[in-house]
Amino acid sequence: MRDDLTLLAAKQTLRLRAGFPCRWSVWSDDGRGWYPHGTSPARDIDGLPYFHGDDVVLEVPPGRLTVRAARGMEYGHAQTTLTPGDGETLVELAPPRIYDAAARGWYGGDLHVRLNRPPQWVADSQHGEDLHVVNLLAGDGDTEDLWAGRNLPWSDATHVARVGLAQDAPSVPSGLVDKLRERGALIGYANAFRGPVETPEQLFDGGYPVFDARMSVVDAALGLVDSFSSAIGSDRAYRRLIGAGNRVAAVAGTAGRLGPIGGERTYAHVDGPLTAESYAHAVRHSRTFATTGPFLELSVAGERPGATIDLQAGSTVRAAARVIGPGVQRVRLLTADGELASGPPNEVAAELRVDWPTYVVAVAEGGGLVRAHSSPVYLDVERRRVARxxxxxxCLRWLDLLEELVKDRGGLVAEARRVYLSRLA
Structure with missing residues (x-):
């Protein structure tokens, strides 16, 4: 049934208050959603109506209503059912906190939000979801250069919003990449692969190469990208890239997903205050994990993701992963050679003897879309990096298939092939 924005002769109103911005859902027994005046109807991935704000007032129909308050992945939800009386009914609900990432120095960002929503909607959504960083992607035809390199007006000490640039991968000239990097920009792929990736051929079974990450095998080898979307559906392709000697961060973003922004987040460990620059620096150095909800920590010999530890052959290190959040069924520690250890939620740890270069990543898995994936801790051996x-x-086969689809501008595919062949040697 469609959502109604207005009610004829409505006498009841709700005032919703949490003490901080939240995501509110109000629905009647027939499934119809109710919204404040002037708010566009929206439904989340579970089909619930939602809008953002605090101390908001909306007209509602007679009869029983359900009200829910939520606030992004660091919070649970609070819910009540009531029958409003005449006049205004105050509903005070506050979603419980599951974890506080910022207290540990971790800040979550959505790095792929299309610039196709009104600014006020984005501002309300960012604060209502307690999303620390949002990167609005402006396409070639968008005119938001005014804000390039500057925080958008609703930013504050713990919420940073910036405008980035979205371009089709094959159309980005290398000169532009160099200029963007000189200005401190992060360069990465926002669209991940979907479905199984057991063979290179599965990367090319469907889709259109302009809109996915097929060119990442080239750009990663040439050092032209900082990150790769890996939280959902792309983890195996990501591990192929890092196992072949590439050093790129695990990131995530909502892209075209249904529901509020911040449904997938890139958490980056920031030293000092949160700024666009400190967050970008952390992502550029792979101090990240990508998640749809769980908070995932990885420690290898006391180092976090993004670190490189140079060892002597035969050295032993301790690796541990810890997860917080609902829905997780298994936590895994993986190296370039496969699974090191796994177990139920909470903490998994193991000793690893390092005889040749490798890496360690942590993965959290659960039902539905519950998933998290860390960037690696790299374990070099006598200054040699992993190149399994x-x-x-x-990756070489991936390059062969790619070359059949795209025009090799400037010989980049051939150059990347030389890089991979040198690593085999």
């Missing part, structure tokens, strides 16, 4: 033969061969 199976992963390098995978």
């Amino acid at each position: 033969e199976e992963d390098v061969t995978f």
